Amino acid sequence: MQAITLFVNGEPESAKLILRDLVNATVGFEALAEEIHKPAKSLHRMLSQSGNPTMSNISAVFAAIKHALKVEVHTKVVLA
Numbered sequence: 001m002q003a004i005t006l007f008v009n010g011e012p013e014s015a016k017l018i019l020r021d022l023v024n025a026t027v028g029f030e031a032l033a034e035e036i037h038k039p040a041k042s043l044h045r046m047l048s049q050s051g052n053p054t055m056s057n058i059s060a061v062f063a064a065i066k067h068a069l070k071v072e073v074h075t076k077v078v079l080a
Contacts, residue, residue: 020047036060
């Protein structure tokens with residue numbers, strides 16, 4: 001997922017916006033809120049450009065999207 005790469009590379013604002021668009025296009029904020037036990041309004045705020053989600057919230061969002069889309073995410077370390 002592009003959002004994960006952006007987070008890891010120090011671009012959290014762009015990552016949140018992509019993640020927000022992905023949520024809108026797939027599971028939706030109401031279903032996501034139910035799955036991760038957070039109010040939909042809070043999710044909208046945390047994934048806004050000025051939002052400040054915790055790592056545990058971001059992790060829960062990624063896990064829910066992975067589950068909904070039935071995808072796996074693998075990492076690869078490239079030494080520069």
